[in-house]
Amino acid sequence: MIAIASDHGGYPLKEHIKAYLAAKGITCQDFGTDSTESCDYPAFGKAAAQAVASGQCQWGIVICTTGIGISIAANKVRGIRCALCGDPLSASLTRRHNNANMLAMGAGIVGKNLAENIVDTFLNTQFEGGRHERRVNALMAIENDW
Numbered sequence: 001m002i003a004i005a006s007d008h009g010g011y012p013l014k015e016h017i018k019a020y021l022a023a024k025g026i027t028c029q030d031f032g033t034d035s036t037e038s039c040d041y042p043a044f045g046k047a048a049a050q051a052v053a054s055g056q057c058q059w060g061i062v063i064c065t066t067g068i069g070i071s072i073a074a075n076k077v078r079g080i081r082c083a084l085c086g087d088p089l090s091a092s093l094t095r096r097h098n099n100a101n102m103l104a105m106g107a108g109i110v111g112k113n114l115a116e117n118i119v120d121t122f123l124n125t126q127f128e129g130g131r132h133e134r135r136v137n138a139l140m141a142i143e144n145d146w
């Protein structure tokens with residue numbers, strides 16, 4: 001199960017990715033928004049991130065116009081490593097090195113075909129562990145410093 005969310009700027013791409021994944025038999029739990037009517041991205045990024053952090057969903061995908069605001073929102077939730085990716089190599093490396101559990105994309109930055117490629121790469125790439133595990137552990141420990 002994949003948590004998916006967007007603001008108005010990401011809504012059309014969210015709907016496209018949902019349909020794309022559904023055609024592959026992958027189900028998304030949609031945390032909104034439900035139209036292109038103007039809304040505020042923090043609540044939607046937070047809702048999808050909480051679903052991932054709680055274990056309700058394995059992965060999260062969040063989309064706004066740039067991908068920046070909604071990725072910041074998701075990364076405010078404890079346990080989340082949300083990577084903003086605009087290309088498949090970044091999607092691959094953030095899974096291999098950062099063990100990212102959420103993907104953010106900018107609907108104004110990537111087209112539908114590129115977004116599909118980024119999503120496929122993200123979902124099909126494994127964490128490498130090793131030296132990266134030490135770094136990810138140190139990254140998450142920052143949450144306990146404050």
Ligand SMILES: O=C[C@H](O)[C@H](O)[C@H](O)COP(=O)(O)O
Nearest residue numbers: 009064065066067068069070
């Ligand atoms: O980081 C923020 C997102 O890209 C938003 O989608 C964007 O700021 C929305 O802007 P507007 O209200 O002008 O559509």
